Structure formats: C-alpha cells, structure tokens
Amino acid sequence: MKGIHSIFLACFLVTTFACFLASAFDPSPLQDFLFVNGKFCKDPKLAVADDFFFSGLNKPGNTNNQVGSNVTTVNVDQIPGLNTLGISLVRIDYEPYGENPPHTHPRGTEILVVVQGTLYVGFVTSNPENHLIKKLLYPGDVFVFPVGLIHFQYNVGNTPAVAFVGLSSQKAGVIVTPEIRLID
Template sequence: MATPFIFFILLEIVSLSIGVFSYEPAPMQDFCVADPTNLAAVRVNGMACKNPTFVQADDFFYSGLHISGDTRNNYGYRVTPVTVYQIPGLNTLGLSMMRIDYALWGANPPHTHPRATEILTVLEGTLQVGFITSDPQNRLITKVLQRGDVFVFPVGLVHFQRNMGHSNASAIAALSSQNPGVISITNSIFGSNPPLSTELLVHTFHVDNQTVNLLKRKSSSIQE
C-alpha cells in the first residue's frame, strides 16, 4: 500500500496538472457552490448557485479516496467518483477526480468521457492503458504503467485500463470537467433503451442474429 504521504502528494500533482487541460468556461465569481434543490433556477453550463452567505467548508470537501472500491463485479473494477455531485464547490470550476480499483485481471472496459481529458496516476500495481485515435487512422496508443507512472487520455477518445499484474491495482485520475460524463462502448451499443434493432447491429458488426442477441442479454445482465 502507498503511504498516506505519497498518496496525497500524488493527489496534489494530479490536481495541479489538470489545469493544463481545462477547457470549460472560466467562472466569473469566486465560486458557485451547486444547489441541487433549486430546480426553478436557470442553469448555464452547470448547476444553480447556492447563496454564498450559506456556503460552508464542507461544500468544498470530500473524504473517502483512501478507501478501496468493491471490485466484485463482472469487469473486476470500481470507480469512486469525486464530481460536482460529491463536492458541490466544484460547480463551474472545470475539474473532477476519481479513484479506480482493479481486481486481479480486472479491466475498465473501452469508454469515453465526452466532456473531459483524463490524466491518470498509478498508485499500486501494473496497468495496461491505451486509447484509440479517431477515423480514419484508428491507431491504438497503448503502454504498460507501473506505480507512479502517469498517462493522459485526450478528451472524447475511446480508452481503457487493464490490470496486468499479479495483485490488485489502483489509480487516481483527474478530469478537466466538473461532470465529465462516461459512455461505455458495449453498454451504449448493446444495452441502449430502447434497444437498437438487431438488424442494424447485424449489418454493422457483420455477425448473425444469435450473436447480437447474446451480446444484448449479456449487456443487460451486467447493467443489472
């Protein structure tokens, strides 16, 4: 396990580095602490602001990234997010964080963050990471990372991480959006609601109906 000192040093490095990749509009006030109860307010690229008179230190605070996530699922990984939903004070500031835990041979499968570049630091273990460039090249850019290594996933590109070591692994990631979003490639294609037609997927992937229906069932069971 990483010592608390190393852990929080890594947190600081990742948090400072994210400024390079921030592209959300700059705030025009000191802060705009999110007020999710104010449903009537007009929202512009963020949540409604709490009255600054009522803002407290806890609006800028979260505790829990030192706790390992439960990786007992089909993919063998768990994300612990720290977005505007966990820290209301992140509203309009254009950044967020997350901890990712990986079981032995666990993987964070191909996905994208439509609103954020991601910079990832390995805390423990060995991870294969990579992303795929856009059409027409579709190049796979991949590398095996060890403890302390850092890797960047450009905004919007499909990327993944996979535990390649002989023990559990963990990483901290920072993202250049208060609410980066996530699109799982498998779930979005085979688990959409309502579902994409089997005929379309057969034509797209050049497989038979049976294969498509199997993938739909598997995607549905994973989401449940």
C-alpha cells in the first residue's frame, strides 16, 4: 500500500511539474538598455517622438526600373522604436504591368492591402504539394502571404497600382527568387 502511495505521489508531482512547464510563456520581447536583434535599445527616459516616426509613405516610389515596381520599406532601420516589436510596413508602387517578382520573407508573414489598381497575386505552398494559391485583387482587398513561402504581385492594369504591406517582423528580410531562363 505504501508503494502505491509513493507511485501516486510521484505521478502527481511529475504531472504538476509538467503542467507548470506547459503553461509557461515567453517573456515580453520589449526590452530596455540591451542589445537586442542587432540593435541597441534606448533608455526609455531618453526616447523621443522621432524614435517612433517615419514620414514619406504618401510619396510614390520610383518604378522606372527593370521590374516596374518600387518597395519603400519602413522597418527598424527607419523607426528605431520598432526594435523588438515584431512589426514593419512597406509601400509598393507598380507601374502599369509592373511586378514585385517572386521572393520570400524568411522572418515574417506578409499581409497586403491594395489601395489603387488591380493586382494578380499568389504564393506557392511548400513541399510536397507545391500548389499555386492565386487571386485577383482590387482596391480594398487584402491577401496574406505566409512566412517563408515564395510569392509575387503583378499589376494587370494599364494604370499604376499601390499596395501597403504589414509584416510580422521588425525586419522580415527578403530573398528574391533567381530569374530562370531556358536555353534552346
């Protein structure tokens, strides 16, 4: 009987300890005075409004390039106050028939909202399916590109297009898919 009580007590303690560990959570990513994510955090007493401010997303970017688009990035490099907050923003301008070529963000999911024009967008699911998920978007439409998946946007109209993108990272990174040319 004493052995059963010992086993019961041991199981109870292990279960209680396991539940305690399972209910644990990550500490808040907001830090002060530390070097975090490659950036020095600022003493909150020294913070000023400009640490949390960017101006210029109302201005179109220069789309006079090979792909006919321009990405204006607002991340921790432009707004130091974004450090450790896990968000960033971009404006994408497209000339008629311009594209944001296939690329991926290794550290962030992307949510895009079209504010002007018509965009054909899509992403490719990961192995083993490699399935193309695509949609034609109009002003006010929103589309999500999951983290790490190759995706694209293409302006199908003969007028300029504009989209704003939120990213779930202070610096999501970008890897552009190489252009593939077949040789005859």
